[in-house]
Amino acid sequence: MADRDELKRAAAARALDFVEDGMVLGLGTGTTAAFFVDQLADRVARGLRVVCIPTSERTAAQARRLGIPLASFAEHRKIDLAIDGADEVERTTLDLIKGRGGALLREKIVAAASRQFVVIVDDDKLVDRLGTTGPLPVEIVQFGWQATAARLEELGARSELRRAASGEAFVTDGGIADPAETEGRINSIVGVVENGLFVGRSSAVVASSQHGIEVLAPIGTAPR
Ligand code: 5RP
Numbered sequence: 001m002a003d004r005d006e007l008k009r010a011a012a013a014r015a016l017d018f019v020e021d022g023m024v025l026g027l028g029t030g031t032t033a034a035f036f037v038d039q040l041a042d043r044v045a046r047g048l049r050v051v052c053i054p055t056s057e058r059t060a061a062q063a064r065r066l067g068i069p070l071a072s073f074a075e076h077r078k079i080d081l082a083i084d085g086a087d088e089v090e091r092t093t094l095d096l097i098k099g100r101g102g103a104l105l106r107e108k109i110v111a112a113a114s115r116q117f118v119v120i121v122d123d124d125k126l127v128d129r130l131g132t133t134g135p136l137p138v139e140i141v142q143f144g145w146q147a148t149a150a151r152l153e154e155l156g157a158r159s160e161l162r163r164a165a166s167g168e169a170f171v172t173d174g175g176i177a178d179p180a181e182t183e184g185r186i187n188s189i190v191g192v193v194e195n196g197l198f199v200g201r202s203s204a205v206v207a208s209s210q211h212g213i214e215v216l217a218p219i220g221t222a223p224r
Pocket residue numbers: 028029030031032033084085086087097098099100101102103104107
């Protein structure tokens with residue numbers, strides 16, 4: 001039986017098939033994305049030429065340590081391919097919840113600038129409906145956060161200020177019925193910076209399980 005890290009590593013390895021010489025890559029954040037960065041570093045050491053835009057200081061530090069060339073949006077306005085993990089993937093739509101690792105804003109900017117956005121997960125992350133295994137992260141500005149949280153509650157959610165590891169997180173019961181509408185309604189509240197719903201952004205989801213690897217594509221496109 002493969003353990004969870006082995007599954008994450010396997011999904012990351014499969015995602016390397018999407019990488020081509022000369023690409024500008026977006027590097028995600030989280031434990032699964034970190035496995036991808038490790039394996040990408042091996043390819044770079046063997047001659048692969050890529051430049052990478054990281055989605056967090058954590059990922060930037062890892063890439064720098066492993067000798068992966070880094071770049072920024074100052075040099076590249078578009079990214080050829082971004083590879084990132086996710087907290088939940090809705091099986092039918094490939095819509096995502098991201099950001100429980102705390103990097104959703106940069107991750108969403110990178111995803112939005114990417115021609116291809118490939119998501120790497122183990123099959124525990126696949127859900128029938130988003131919002132059923134944990135909270136939806138919403139990044140808000142510090143000033144007036146209590147008022148912003150109250151506006152979020154008017155949407156029918158219960159909000160909880162995210163705390164350090166010891167803090168309790170609230171899990172909604174019924175899931176998110178309309179992720180696209182919810183994404184827009186949350187972001188229209190003054191004081192909200194961004195939320196962790198990634199709707200219609202996945203080009204492919206690489207999902208690993210005890211039975212092997214599946215590459216899921218959005219309806220109407222063929223998996224690679
Ligand atoms: C960070 C993220 C991560 O991709 C997500 O939390 C998954 O992390 P992991 O691969 O460690 O399970 O969105 O903001």
